[in-house]
Amino acid sequence: MENVFKNRNYRLTFFGALVSNVGALLYSFAVSFYILEITENNAFLQGLYLALCGAFNLIFTPIGGVLGDRFHKGKIMFVCDYLKGGVILLATLAMILLQNPAAHLVILFAAGILGNAIGGVFSPASGALLPHIVEERQLQQANSYFTIMQSLQSIVGVVLAGVLYATFPIHLLFLIVGVCYVASGVSEMFIRYSHERKEGKLTIKSALSDFGEGLRYIKAQKALLALMAAILFINFFFSPVASNFIPYFIKTDLATAEHYLLDSLLKPELWSSVLSVLIGVSSMVGALILSARPQKEKVGRSVSRWLFGMAVILALMTAGYWILVARGVSLNAFLILMTVGCLLTGVTIVNINVPTTTTLMRIVDKSMLSKVNSVISISSQGLIPIASVLAGAVLQGFGSTALLLTCTIGFFATALMLLFNRRVGEI
Numbered sequence: 001m002e003n004v005f006k007n008r009n010y011r012l013t014f015f016g017a018l019v020s021n022v023g024a025l026l027y028s029f030a031v032s033f034y035i036l037e038i039t040e041n042n043a044f045l046q047g048l049y050l051a052l053c054g055a056f057n058l059i060f061t062p063i064g065g066v067l068g069d070r071f072h073k074g075k076i077m078f079v080c081d082y083l084k085g086g087v088i089l090l091a092t093l094a095m096i097l098l099q100n101p102a103a104h105l106v107i108l109f110a111a112g113i114l115g116n117a118i119g120g121v122f123s124p125a126s127g128a129l130l131p132h133i134v135e136e137r138q139l140q141q142a143n144s145y146f147t148i149m150q151s152l153q154s155i156v157g158v159v160l161a162g163v164l165y166a167t168f169p170i171h172l173l174f175l176i177v178g179v180c181y182v183a184s185g186v187s188e189m190f191i192r193y194s195h196e197r198k199e200g201k202l203t204i205k206s207a208l209s210d211f212g213e214g215l216r217y218i219k220a221q222k223a224l225l226a227l228m229a230a231i232l233f234i235n236f237f238f239s240p241v242a243s244n245f246i247p248y249f250i251k252t253d254l255a256t257a258e259h260y261l262l263d264s265l266l267k268p269e270l271w272s273s274v275l276s277v278l279i280g281v282s283s284m285v286g287a288l289i290l291s292a293r294p295q296k297e298k299v300g301r302s303v304s305r306w307l308f309g310m311a312v313i314l315a316l317m318t319a320g321y322w323i324l325v326a327r328g329v330s331l332n333a334f335l336i337l338m339t340v341g342c343l344l345t346g347v348t349i350v351n352i353n354v355p356t357t358t359t360l361m362r363i364v365d366k367s368m369l370s371k372v373n374s375v376i377s378i379s380s381q382g383l384i385p386i387a388s389v390l391a392g393a394v395l396q397g398f399g400s401t402a403l404l405l406t407c408t409i410g411f412f413a414t415a416l417m418l419l420f421n422r423r424v425g426e427i
Contacts, residue, residue: 004142009133009191013074016187017126018149020081022157023180027088027115029161030173031108032247033269038101041251043244047392049109050243053116054385058378060120065374066210068125069367070202073132074191080122081188085181087114092174104170123377128369131361132193137295140358144291147350151284155277162273196367214371217364218379223300223426227356228379230418234307236383237410240391241314245403246272248395253325261332271335275342282346290354295362299355300427304418306351311408311415313348317341318404326401359427 004010035046067076091111095104134142164173218225254260255268266274296302317338324334364372394403418424 002138004134004138004145007134007138009193010130010142012187012191013129013133014145014149016077016081016184016191017146018153019180019187020084020184021150021153023085023088023177023184025153025157026161026164026173026180027177029272030165030170031112032243033165033251033272034170035105035108036247036251038104041248043248043395044389044392045105046247047244047388047390047395049112050388050392051385052109053112054381054388056113057116057120057123058381058385060117061124061374061377061381062211063207064121064124065214065371066202066207067121068128068370068373069210072195073125073129073370074188074193076125077122077129077191078185078188080118080125081181081185083118084115084122085178085185087111087118088174088181089178092171092178095171095174124370124374127357127373127377128366129191131366131369132195133191136362139361140293140295140354141291143354143358143361144287147287147354148284148291151280151287151346153280155280155284159270159273159277162267162270166267166269210371211374214368214375217368217372218375223423226421226423227300227303227418227427228376230304230307230414230421231380232383233414234411235380236387237407237414238310238314239384240387240403241317241407243388244391244395245400246275249321249325249400253331253400257331261335275338278339278342279346279349282343283350284346286347286350287354290350295358296355298425298427299359300424303352303356303427304415304421304424306348308415308419310345310348310352311412313341313344314404314411315408318401318408321404322401326399 005014031049032046035049036042039045064076088111091107094107098104098107130139130142161173164176218228250268250272254271260268260271320334320337324330324337360372360376361369391403394406
C-alpha cells in the first residue's frame with residue numbers, strides 16, 4: 001500500500017495540525033497551572049474554567065457540523081486557526097498591559113471561552129476531512145500517523161511546555177501559541193479537494209434541518225448509539241482525572257512534599273510533563289503497530305474490551321493513591337505506579353480511538369460526516385463541563401481520594417455495561 005504521506009493534501013493537513021496542536025498543548029498546560037497559581041490552588045475556579053470552555057465548545061459544535069458539510073472544510077479550518085491565533089495574541093497583549101492576577105483571570109476566561117467556541121466550529125470540519133483527501137484503504141494508516149504525531153507532541157511538547165512554564169512569564173507562552181495557530185492556518189490554506197457545495201441558502205431553518213439529519217442518522221444506527229452513550233459517561237468519569245486531579249495532585253501533594261522522586265532534576269510541574277511523555281511514548285508505539293496492520297471490518301468488541309482494561313488501570317491508580325499518598329505510606333511509590341499506569345493508558349487509548357475513528361470514517365457517508373461528527377462530539381463531550389465543575393467542588397471539599405473513587409466506580413460500571421452489550425459487536 002502506498003504511503004499516505006505521498007499525498008500533498010495529507011501532508012498539508014498533517015503539518016498544519018502538528019503546529020496548531022503544539023500551540024494547544026502549550027496553552028492548556030500553562031493555563032491549568034497558572035489558574036491554580038494566581039488563585040492559591042482554588043480547584044473550583046479551575047474546574048469552572050474547564051466547564052465554561054467545554055460548554056462553549058459544545059454549543060458551537062453543531063454549527064461547525066452544519067458548516068462543514070456545506071462549505072470547503074480546508075477553508076473553515078484555516079479561518080478558524082487565524083481567529084484562534086488572533087484571540088490568543090490579543091490576550092497576550094492584554095496580559096502585558098494589565099499586570100494584576102484578577103485581570104489575568106478574566107482574560108484567561110474570556111480567551112478560553114472564545115477559543116473553544118471557535119474550536120467547536122473547527123473540529124467537525126477537520127474530523128471529516130480525511131475521507132475527502134485520502135483513499136479508504138489508507139484511513140487507518142492516516143489516523144495512526146496523526147496519533148503518532150500527537151504522541152510525539154506529548155513527548156517533546158509537554159516537556160517543552162513544562163520547561164517554558166517554569167522559566168518564562170505566561171505572556172511569552174501565549175505569544176508562542178498565537179504564532180502556532182497562525183502558522184497552521186497558512187498551511188491549511190493550500191488544501192485542495194473536489195467539494196460539492198450543498199444547494200440552497202444557509203438559514204436557521206436549513207441549519208436545524210441539517211443537524212436533525214445527523215441526529216436521525218445516529219438514531220437509526222443502534223450499535224453506534226449504544227457506543228456513544230457509553231463514551232458519554234466514560235468521558236464524564238475519566239476527564240476529571242486528567243484535567244482536575246493531576247494538576248491538583250502536583251500542586252498540593254507533590255509541591256508541598258519535603259522530598260519526592262527525582263526532585264533534584266524535576267520541579268513539581270515538570271512531573272506533569274513526565275506523565276504526558278509516558279502516555280505519548282506508549283501511544284506512539286501502539287499507533288506504529290496499528291499503522292502497519294490491515295483495517296478491521298468490525299471493531300466494537302475489541303474497543304469495549306480495551307475500555308474495560310482502562311477501567312482496571314484507573315482502579316489500580318485509585319487504590320494506589322489511597323494507600324500510598326492519602327495514608328502517607330510512600331509518595332515516591334505512587335509516582336512509580338503512575339508512570340506504569342500512564343504507559344498502559346497510552347496503549348489503551350490508541351486501541352480505542354484509532355479503530356473507532358477509522359470505522360466511522362468508513363461507514364458514514366462523506367456528505368454527512370461533519371454533521372455526524374458534531375453529533376458524536378456533543379454526545380461524547382456533553383457531560384464533561386459538568387464533570388469539571390463537580391470534580392473541582394469534590395476536590396475542594398473532600399480531597400483527591402473521594403474524586404478518584406467516584407470516577408473509578410462510574411467508569412467501571414459503564415465499561416461493564418458496554419462489554420455485555422450485544423449490539424456493540426455490529427460496529
